[in-house]
Amino acid sequence: MNQVRVFAPATVANVSCGYDAMGFALQALGDEMLFTKTESKEVVISKIEGAKLPFSTDKNVVGVVAKLMLEDSKANFGVDVQIFKNFKPGSGLGSSAASASGSAFAINQLLGNKYSNIELTKFAMQGEVAACGSAIADNVAAAIYGGFILVRSYDPLDIIEIPSPPELVATIIHPQIEVKTEDSRKVIEPEIPIKTAIAQWANVGGLISGLHTSDFDLISRSLVDYVAEPARKHLIPHFDEVKNAAIEQGALGAGISGSGPSIFALSNGVETANNVAEAMNTIYKDKGIDYKIYISRISNQGAKVINPVSTSLQ
Amino acid sequence: MNQVRVFAPATVANVSCGYDAMGFALQALGDEMLFTKTESKEVVISKIEGAKLPFSTDKNVVGVVAKLMLEDSKANFGVDVQIFKNFKPGSGLGSSAASASGSAFAINQLLGNKYSNIELTKFAMQGEVAACGSAIADNVAAAIYGGFILVRSYDPLDIIEIPSPPELVATIIHPQIEVKTEDSRKVIEPEIPIKTAIAQWANVGGLISGLHTSDFDLISRSLVDYVAEPARKHLIPHFDEVKNAAIEQGALGAGISGSGPSIFALSNGVETANNVAEAMNTIYKDKGIDYKIYISRISNQGAKVINPVSTSLQ
Numbered sequence: 001m002n003q004v005r006v007f008a009p010a011t012v013a014n015v016s017c018g019y020d021a022m023g024f025a026l027q028a029l030g031d032e033m034l035f036t037k038t039e040s041k042e043v044v045i046s047k048i049e050g051a052k053l054p055f056s057t058d059k060n061v062v063g064v065v066a067k068l069m070l071e072d073s074k075a076n077f078g079v080d081v082q083i084f085k086n087f088k089p090g091s092g093l094g095s096s097a098a099s100a101s102g103s104a105f106a107i108n109q110l111l112g113n114k115y116s117n118i119e120l121t122k123f124a125m126q127g128e129v130a131a132c133g134s135a136i137a138d139n140v141a142a143a144i145y146g147g148f149i150l151v152r153s154y155d156p157l158d159i160i161e162i163p164s165p166p167e168l169v170a171t172i173i174h175p176q177i178e179v180k181t182e183d184s185r186k187v188i189e190p191e192i193p194i195k196t197a198i199a200q201w202a203n204v205g206g207l208i209s210g211l212h213t214s215d216f217d218l219i220s221r222s223l224v225d226y227v228a229e230p231a232r233k234h235l236i237p238h239f240d241e242v243k244n245a246a247i248e249q250g251a252l253g254a255g256i257s258g259s260g261p262s263i264f265a266l267s268n269g270v271e272t273a274n275n276v277a278e279a280m281n282t283i284y285k286d287k288g289i290d291y292k293i294y295i296s297r298i299s300n301q302g303a304k305v306i307n308p309v310s311t312s313l314q
Numbered sequence: 315m316n317q318v319r320v321f322a323p324a325t326v327a328n329v330s331c332g333y334d335a336m337g338f339a340l341q342a343l344g345d346e347m348l349f350t351k352t353e354s355k356e357v358v359i360s361k362i363e364g365a366k367l368p369f370s371t372d373k374n375v376v377g378v379v380a381k382l383m384l385e386d387s388k389a390n391f392g393v394d395v396q397i398f399k400n401f402k403p404g405s406g407l408g409s410s411a412a413s414a415s416g417s418a419f420a421i422n423q424l425l426g427n428k429y430s431n432i433e434l435t436k437f438a439m440q441g442e443v444a445a446c447g448s449a450i451a452d453n454v455a456a457a458i459y460g461g462f463i464l465v466r467s468y469d470p471l472d473i474i475e476i477p478s479p480p481e482l483v484a485t486i487i488h489p490q491i492e493v494k495t496e497d498s499r500k501v502i503e504p505e506i507p508i509k510t511a512i513a514q515w516a517n518v519g520g521l522i523s524g525l526h527t528s529d530f531d532l533i534s535r536s537l538v539d540y541v542a543e544p545a546r547k548h549l550i551p552h553f554d555e556v557k558n559a560a561i562e563q564g565a566l567g568a569g570i571s572g573s574g575p576s577i578f579a580l581s582n583g584v585e586t587a588n589n590v591a592e593a594m595n596t597i598y599k600d601k602g603i604d605y606k607i608y609i610s611r612i613s614n615q616g617a618k619v620i621n622p623v624s625t626s627l628q
Contacts, residue, residue: 021516152520153513158535160523191505194541199467201515202335205522206466209474212526221472227508 003036004109008102008303009146010087010294011094012170012264013138016225016255017203021151022162023094023142026170028296031098032306033062034082035106042078043067050085051095061096061127065103069123073111087292090178092258097139100127105144105303117302120144121159132181139258146302148211165214168298169273171251173242173280174262176290179235184259187231196226216252216268223253223266236261237289245279270295317350318423322416322617323460324401324608325408326484326578327452330539330569331517335465336476337408337456340484342610345412346620347376348396349420356392357381364399365409375410375441379417383437387425401606404492406572411453414441419458419617431616434458435473446495453572460616462525479528482612483587485565487556487594488576490604493549498573501545510540530566530582537567537580550575551603559593584609 009030013023031050038044043057043066057063062081070078081103089095104120104127115123124140137151141159148162206222209215233239236256246254246265250272254265263280267273277293284291323344327337345364352358357371357380371377376395384392395417403409418434418441429437438454451465455473462476520536523529547553550570560568560579564586568579577594581587591607598605 018515018519020512021519150516150519150523152516152532152536158520160520160532162519162523188508190508192508192511194502194504194506197506197511197514197541198334200511201332201518202464202466204515205332205335205464205476205518206472206474208519208522209464209476209526212523218466218474222466227511 001110003034004106005032005034005306006102006106006109006303007032007306008098008105009143009299011097011139011142012172013094013142013258014225014228014256015207016223016229016253017200017207018150019200019225019228020136020138021204022148023138024148024164025142025146025299025302026294026296027299029087029093029294031086031102032084033102033106035110036080037110038078038080040078041076043070043081044078045081045083047082048085049083051088053083053085053089059130061100061131062103064130065100065123065127066107068126069104069107069111073114075111079107079110087174090180091174092179092256092260092262093172093174094139094143094258096128096131097124097143100124100131101140101143102303103127109305117144118157118159122157142302144302146299148298150208162208162211164211164298165216166297167268169267169270170296170298171246171265171267171273171276171280172257172262172294172296173284174292174294175237175284176292177237177261179259179261181259184232184235187235188228189231192227200226219266220252223255225255229256232256232260236263238283238287239263241283242280245283246276249275249279251276315424317348318420319346319348319620320416320420320423320617321346321620322412322419323457323613325411325453325456326486327408327456327572328539328542328570329521330537330543330567331514331521332464333514333539333542334450334452335518336462337452338462338478339456339460339613339616340608340610341613343401343407343608345400345416346398347416347420349424350394351424352392352394354392355384355390357384357395358392359395359397361396362399363397365402367397367399367403373444375414375445376417378444379414379437379441380421382440383418383421383425387428389425391424393421393424401488404494405488406493406570406574406576407486407488408453408457408572410442410445411438411457414438414445415454415457416617417441423619431458432471432473436471456616458616460613462612464522476522476525478525478612479530481582483581483584484610484612485560485579485581485587485590485594486571486576486608486610487598488606488608489551489598490606491551491575493574495573498546498549501549502542503545506541514540533580534566537569539569543570546570546574550577552597552601553577555597556594559597560590563589563593565590
């Protein structure tokens with residue numbers, strides 16, 4: 001294989017109670033990238049559409065991850081990369097994670113699937129270090145594995161795939177302001193009351209159990225965040241109004257996607273998800289806030305090959 | 315029904331990562347109680363064997379719960395209660411919870427099953443208040459529902475039944491010293507680092523997922539307690555040695571049962587559980603510590619009727 005076009009999904013991390021431990025991949029939103037083998041052994045980013053991102057391969061996470069993997073595998077080739085971003089950095093939807101995991105996945109394809117998913121996640125995490133200074137795994141793991149994932153442990157890295165009911169549909173509203181992950185992390189207290197922690201892990205247990213058994217009511221009751229949401233919601237315009245409107249329209253729950261500013265809701269079925277979108281839409285429209293809305297099922301796969309280009313065409 | 319003999323299981327609360335949120339019921343260890351309807355509308359405890367406990371129905375949790383339920387239901391009868399304790403109070407195996415939940419279950423039988431399990435749990439929690447000052451639900455819920463339970467929320471009370479693989483066998487060693495729940499609670503810090511909390515809820519998620527999928531390796535990796543065990547283990551003689559010996563013998567994990575001093579281990583199968591018991595046994599024997607060892611499957615039911623006495627015999 002000399003060329004591969006990949007889709008790398010947007011991802012929702014935290015998922016209310018699962019702060020820094022859970023995430024899921026979206027089916028209908030993500031970046032596309034075209035990787036072409038070159039003889040130079042260099043990584044070159046030749047095109048970026050859809051966002052202002054550095055072309056320098058030391059600063060762009062796509063380049064960082066690609067170089068790392070080509071080095072690690074002692075590859076005898078380089079790559080030319082074209083990046084087509086479909087959602088903005090700083091959205092809370094794992095923009096850097098999509099770039100990093102898409103790069104890891106694509107390079108692995110060109111290497112003949114040398115690496116496992118857990119190894120790809122580790123490479124992609126190095127992209128997150130370049131992007132935000134921390135080797136956070138929740139977005140990249142969701143973007144590699146697809147579906148719902150739990151980062152059970154960082155040392156050693158242990159990613160657990162959690163099944164989820166196919167009826168789940170996410171509605172996401174992205175106010176077009178940027179909240180930097182670093183800023184969003186600063187508002188989280190370094191210590192929390194033990195009672196808050198217990199309530200949070202009880203909900204993690206409830207959410208995981210509800211996802212396993214397709215118990216929508218349990219999923220709904222468990223989608224509560226006592227830790228990040230109270231600290232971060234003031235960074236997001238009209239958060240409470242949007243969340244309450246989503247729940248009034250029948251969403252199972254709603255919360256901050258990753259470190260924000262996007263707000264996600266989960267619904268049982270597309271009809272409810274559409275109603276939720278309509279209600280979210282009305283609020284931001286009335287307030288004069290620029291925004292984008294996405295409706296998507298949970299993707300049961302992570303980064304994937306699209307429109308495969310056969311080697312015979314090269 | 316004029317008389318009912320019930321078995322109320324011993325229970326393991328916390329289950330390592332699930333501090334104050336999880337518990338499971340044992341099949342092979344528990345108390346027996348005989349409840350007989352009387353015309354006096356009084357609750358009388360006429361016999362207590364196996365432990366020194368108060369006969370006063372305001373001080374004995376069996377009496378507290380029974381009186382509460384007879385009052386609430388406006389029953390036109392009283393009860394005579396005989397209590398046969400098979401394990402000691404202050405063991406960390408839910409002694410008061412077995413009494414309270416057994417009483418709630420038995421009275422409900424005499425009332426023709428007027429109350430649901432969640433209502434019985436609430437009544438039994440009032441017994442826990444009488445016993446230790448807190449309306450803790452993990453032991454009583456496990457003793458009422460059986461199997462593994464998650465206390466997802468206290469307000470409103472929400473008990474989630476978690477399926478578990480039938481191969482799971484608990485080995486428990488109970489050093490014959492008393493650790494009072496109040497004392498054991500005092501050593502827990504009121505605040506914990508957010509990083510510790512995240513690691514703990516990631517393990518709760520892993521444990522719940524492992525129980526759902528019979529993934530013994532995941533259950534094993536998740537049976538880690540960063541919160542209560544480090545603070546409490548010094549209250550328990552040779553805790554680390556016992557735990558390490560259990561794991562060396564193949565236990566999936568081991569930890570403090572409830573607030574101690576009992577130590578539990580979970581194994582895949584009876585053979586391993588027996589080996590674990592042998593190893594635990596050797597350590598306490600060598601140290602000259604008085605102890606009891608129990609080996610038990612997880613009970614898939616909570617308090618239950620035994621040797622039913624038919625009304626025609628009354």
